[in-house]
Amino acid sequence: MSAVRRGPGLRWVLPLLCVLLAGCGARPVDTAGRDIRRAVAEWSRVPPQRLAGIPLEDWSYEVASVRRDGARALVRAELRYRLAGYDAAPGGSARVLELELVREAGGERARWRVTADRPAPGALPQLWDQGPVSEVRGTHSLVLGGAGAPDLAPIAAEADRAVPAASAAWPRSWAGRVVVLVPGSLDRMAELLGRPADDYRGLGAVTTGRVGAAPAPADRVVVNPEGWAELGEEGRRVVLTHEVTHVATRAATTAMTPLWLSEGFADWAAYRGTPTTPEQGAPALARAVRRGEVPAALPDTGAFAFGGDPDALARAYEGAWLACRLIAEKWGEGALVELYERAGREAFATALEGTLGVDQGELTLAWQESLRGELR
Template sequence: MDDPNRAARRIRSLLPVLVVLCALAQLGAVLGVTRLVSDTVTDAPSRPRAGVFAGPGRPSADGGEQHANARRIAVGALLERRSAAFLSRDRDAFGATLDPQDAAFRQSQIGVFDNIAEVPFAGWEYEIVTPDAFDLSAARKSALGAPTFTAQVDLLYRITGHDVAPVRVPQYLTFVLRSGSWYLAADTDGAAAGMGTPTQVWDLGPITVVQGTHSTVLGIGTRAALREFADTADKAVPQVSAVWGESWPGRAVVVVPGTQAQMARLLGAEPSKYLKIAAVTTGERGAASDAAAADRVIVNPDAFRELGDLERRVVMAHEITHVASRAFTRAWTPTWLSEGFADYIGYLESAQTMRTAAPELRRDVKAGKVPTQLPADPSFETTQDDLPQAYEMGWLACKLIAERWGQAKLVELYRTVGAERPPGVNAPDAASALASAMVSVLGTNPDAFTRTWLDYLRTQAG
């Protein structure tokens, strides 16, 4: 069994980075230091299914709006056949949706179809979101040599046993008309216009699926290696539920790419950004409780291998805390509270003290560099020199609440801050949401709490 003090020191030294991403409706706040969470803000309304475009058609240059509508209907039917082929595992039917004159693209697509064979999908469908989403170059049109149609098409999929709401993945597709039938011709032509189709784990290689008691692991690697991730997640889920309660599905999907570089591809970022990040949680920030967010814990296998058993459990429990609390994590939830709460649960069973789990902050306090307030959200940006201290302050604030007011009150505070607002009620600003919750749950206000917390810091620093 790993020594808790050594484990805490290694976690801090290995994973000192926080990343904040804002990739429109795709990745929101990505949080790190041994842990990283990306909260997806996807408030887009539901859209019609494949082949039906919400809104007036854009007249085409070669036939007018009537022709454009017929084209969308035909492409929609193609996408429905593609969906059916995926779900029924009909390789020939899937191949029949692909451009017969592009052998390389067909081979690539069939490869993805084969990669995905083990994944237990409960749903797989497409929605045409924006027809004529991007223009093809004259050279590309000439190479295709036939009428074309481009579109943003969202893929919506669900993993069996996990997703109540689907994962929505925008794709930028090119279709070509040959001998009276439409085919999928490409999924990369939009990149030149800044419309790149996001990488999914099955684009990287054959997926092995390992089912745990409380988890499903989708990964690239041997079944034995991936079983270790399932075992770690299976231990973390009950730990999180013991604090947060049972008001979440109690299961997690863990995605394990083959390398750290592949992890970066999944997140659409430069590989160096995730060099020392052990895991990332992606999901929909503030999803309604009846439409559970489709969270994914994405592991950096290179960094994860450097951690001991205890460290892995801390990281996984932290990430799965974000999964459990997602429906109550709002745009106005202070980052110190969301990250501090995840750290509180992550460290709960490892008996951490400020000396072992908050060494940077303790050093500052003992040197007379005492903070004057809880860290603001910008303190959690990657460029901040005092990033570790921001996480440590959040953890100690949540630890204080649990010790002074009780663990149940800490959970209640989190839920109250992030409570869903009734229809027609404007979202509160972060300060007012926190102040109101502290008064109602803890019987104190932010100023008084800050003073109590500062005294606690000094006492804990010794």
């Protein structure tokens, strides 16, 4: 048996461990951080006054970090919210909130109060960051206008006509409703989308949203008020039906979907059932064909890039429309819809063979021949 030596220093061991490990008492509570988070939670219970009347739900801030400097604090958070009846899942927006410690009446107690709420660096602003938001609700639409936006009622009426037209072209399940944002100017539209204003100059509207079938917030159709003002009645109908069709087909659209098919299908839906002829709807391409410049191939992704030659961009859209129009007329509207669905989940060559019974070379030759015949 071995002996245990007990020396005079043993009586200091336990007190020393208590000091080093702080194991004899509770850790100090970060009451300031807790109070700051509570202030953010209280702030989230009442959406900004600029959004009064907007159908919001699930409005909350998920705090990512808190930094305190005396009587001031900076919070980074993720805002989550849904537009009731329109968004299938919460949308996200990275925000920075500023808070200050203020004395209540009597000066004995102090509490944290949010004094500013803005987009985080690198995050896109929301429509309400640009000023008060107004709204018009249609049968199939919710139109939100930013500060300085034009009259929303005619846009809501156009959206209500566009939704049934898109549904007729795309006889598949979708929400059957649309959210339209109308900022006050082209520059404010560009701010919302995070792109240079020149990218959208001359355009009537664009659509934002996530592709694929996973739960996601509803797409937003964003109107360029300056481009919209330049359009006639027919132009506005075509533009909004095109964009709403993108909303309708979003769940079937993936990175595999050829851009010419996506854009061409949206234009086909917009012109479907109208008396618009190929020459009327494709003037830029008609001029090229008459010069003997028949496209060598269906438009590639780069042909649809903004900011380049506007005439070339027009030819890309027009060519895509006429390709989808050809498919609908030669193989049937059902085949065009099926091709769109299959192109989002399998190789395009496989989708073509399975729906039309041709390869891309054969489709291209048929398209070129139709251009020569219809755009002479």
